[in-house]
Amino acid sequence: MGVMINGTYQVEDPGPDTQKGGAYERAKSTLRHWITPEGPFTPEPGRYHLFVAWNCPWAHRTLLTRAVLGLQDAISISVAKPARTDQGWVFDTDGAFADAVLGVTAMHEVYSRQRPAYTGRITVPVLWDTQTGTIVSNESADITRMLSLAFDPARRLVPRGLEAEIDRWNDRIHRDINNGVYRAGFARTQGAYDSAVTGLFDTLYALDAHLATHSTLAGGQLTEADLRLFPTLARFDVAYHYAFKCNLAKLSDLPHLWDYARALYAAPGIADTVKPEIYKAGYFSRSDLRNPLGIVPKGPVVDWTAPTQRQITLP
């Protein structure tokens, strides 16, 4: 993946952003508007479009929200090809990985349409406004929340009264799990890796204990917090365990967390967003630091459809 400087895409891959001490630090999203009834971005079916990649866990949370809330007809999508290229995220000219809305062949063209002098990383997901031809947001946490608030008057995924509990889970899960796997996989020193893996597994074991006595994370119902945890769980055994050295245990070794993950998978709309072979192709694509030969492993075989002890549905 390259980076855009003053509207020109630089093919040279700057590598993951690192801090002193070799710790990975995720770049901040810079395009952050909101859809609200007051506007200028008002909630209208058919107006907004999502640019995503199946293998991107940040895009996955937006796809899960869209699917669980039944917004597939209200919000269209373009799916980028899963492999890393020197043009970053790219599209075919037709087929499943084409962009039918703007007809672009690379994600950086979406950013330069919005801001001809854009400087920064070219990331997915991006929420695009077809009416004004601009980017609403390139921050998945905001996109996920705004889909829930603006397009679901019943606020089923962020119920009133549960916001604080959902936000507490979101913060911890973001730090230790969603971004924790990246801090492990992109660490450049032993110390940075050790610290990421310790935080990751402490929280995975804590979640396993919580889910021994709770059906979901918050309020005994499916909420946004579950949809923000799920993308990391979906990739854990096929990608992070091996590609990012998150190998103190597999998800399938943690009985309650694994039961919960499969129950989420069985909830309406979720299985269609899970693509294990694409995760492998993406996380094991060639990388000088992690996989110089680009060989994609065959296993492991993970049975997401095995029966579960719990059932999870949208209220």
Ligand SMILES: N[C@@H](CCC(=O)N[C@@H](CS)C(=O)NCC(=O)O)C(=O)O
């Ligand atoms: N803050 C962003 C981060 C998204 C992100 O890092 N996406 C990755 C794919 S999983 C990406 O597009 N990376 C390209 C790059 O960093 O050059 C969000 O959560 O929306």
